[in-house]
Amino acid sequence: MQPITANLLDWYDSHHRILPWRISPREQKAGKAVDPYRIWLSEIMLQQTTVEAVKPYFNAFVEKWPTVKDLAAASQDAVLRAWAGLGYYSRARNLKKCADAVCADHGGSFPSDINGLKSLPGIGDYTAAAIASIAFNRPVAVVDGNVERVISRLYAIDTPLPAAKSEIRARMQALTPDERPGDFAQAMMDLGATICTPKRPACFVCPVKEGCEALQTSDPELYPVKAAKKERPIRLGAAFVAVSADNEVLLRSRTETGLLGGMAEVPTTAWTARQDGATDIASAPFAADWIAAGNITHIFTHFELRLAVFKAGNIPAMQNLDGWWVKIEKLSAEALPTIMKKVIAAAIPHAFAKRGKDV
DNA sequence: CACCCGTGGGA
DNA sequence: TTCCCAAGGGT
Structure with a gap:
């Protein structure tokens, strides 16, 4: 030895x-x-x-x-x-x-x-x-x-x-x-x-x-000697937090592969594309009284994402929405990646407050 | 081999 | 603030 x-x-x-x-x-x-x-x-x-x-x-x-x-x-x-x-x-x-x-x-x-x-x-x-x-x-x-x-x-x-x-x-x-x-x-x-x-x-x-x-x-x-790293590009997009009259949030599933594959999200524009996604209300998944709820930035390994967050309340139950509704106090049990918790917190500040056994 | 794939903490 | 990075794997 x-x-x-x-x-x-x-x-x-x-x-x-x-x-x-x-x-x-x-x-x-x-x-x-x-x-x-x-x-x-x-x-x-x-x-x-x-x-x-x-x-x-x-x-x-x-x-x-x-x-x-x-x-x-x-x-x-x-x-x-x-x-x-x-x-x-x-x-x-x-x-x-x-x-x-x-x-x-x-x-x-x-x-x-x-x-x-x-x-x-x-x-x-x-x-x-x-x-x-x-x-x-x-x-x-x-x-x-x-x-x-x-x-x-x-x-x-x-x-x-x-x-x-x-x-x-x-x-x-x-x-x-x-x-x-x-x-x-x-x-x-x-x-x-x-x-x-x-x-x-x-x-x-x-x-x-x-x-x-x-x-x-x-x-x-x-040491160790490493190759130089590349710069991190910036991508833009919009996210839409829809809240029902019963205080539920609309979520949907991301595709099984790729970035955040299989995880849950609120409806967003196609910010994973190489080109910047739309950032305006016109890109919303459906018509509603969307109001601006701030902007969030999230750093991924290979790009920086800036999302404009929009919120609309009292959304009536719609049959053909691609997704499911979740009570705000039950959001923590969902497969939400950190960036989506940031988005929802921007629109609903108390969504992930640390009080109560379900939160 | 180069690129894609998260997040949070520390310097 | 900005940068680096932490017990890598898949394609």
């Missing part, structure tokens, strides 16, 4: 983070078993998402669906409603598909090998390696954003990402031990999250600083 590996495992034993889905070295030694379902669920939630954002969702999911069979028995809509607010909603759709596949094709147990895991929806290179390593003790290289940063600094890799990926993977594989590969992977990620951070890394307390080429020869903060 290489010195870096041994030092990191020792550091992990005393400095590892306490996380709801994690079995600590002490707990492992005491015989506590790893549950592949919980590892898988946490890994999907953690994709491009912070630990603090994931914690409440993870706890709610395992409370509601304690096993993969429970999740497979749930509807996709129920899963989307529980996922609402966490973002990247294709993860939730694939989560459900994956649970179905595990139960239908694998007898309700996750496969333990990389290829079997990668064949499942929503599981790619990283997640397959993470599950194989953490849940099944397989000595495979787990490479996430933390590992890319730590390895590129340890070996002062000047090749920009993502081209450096194969070299980083080879370095990580060479460090990964046959014993405790899962703890080692988690140790690398904990190091990246708490010490070998993107900005101002705490090298003075780093357990592997002696072996860090970037620290010895230049500046760790210069």
Whole structure:
């Protein structure tokens, strides 16, 4: 075992983070078993998402669906409603598909090998390696954003990402031990999250600083080298909050794929098009006494959206509307992405007020 | 490989 | 304020 590996495992034993889905070295030694379902669920939630954002969702999911069979028995809509607010909603759709596949094709147990895991929806290179390593003790290289940063600094890799990926993977594989590969992977990620951070890394307390080429020869903060990013375009559109005489809001479903796929929304113009959508009352889904209710801005990963919000009240029941009516106090139970909560809050300020058990 | 796909928190 | 980014995957 290489010195870096041994030092990191020792550091992990005393400095590892306490996380709801994690079995600590002490707990492992005491015989506590790893549950592949919980590892898988946490890994999907953690994709491009912070630990603090994931914690409440993870706890709610395992409370509601304690096993993969429970999740497979749930509807996709129920899963989307529980996922609402966490973002990247294709993860939730694939989560459900994956649970179905595990139960239908694998007898309700996750496969333990990389290829079997990668064949499942929503599981790619990283997640397959993470599950194989953490849940099944397989000595495979787990490479996430933390590992890319730590390895590129340890070996002062000047090749920009993502081209450096194969070299980083080879370095990580060479460090990964046959014993405790899962703890080692988690140790690398904990190091990246708490010490070998993107900005101002705490090298003075780093357990592997002696072996860090970037620290010895230049500046760790210069790594990893990344390609320049593009500017974020702005898109415009309008959203229409229709309120019935019974204090209900008209919602509809977005298409199954693409941005916010399968989630709920109020009627809007086609702002997902590359060209800016209409922003005026003339673009309303039906005639009513629409009044301006403000503007909201929402930042997506690859564009900024500015929506003009319009509101109309006392809308009579109409039979051929594409959607459904929801009581204002029941809106929180719907699969509303954050941007739609912003839109509705602009038109109905008390819609998501934090009082009462239904809100 | 390049692009699409959310959100909220921190510097 | 503005920018960065956090345990990536699908196409």
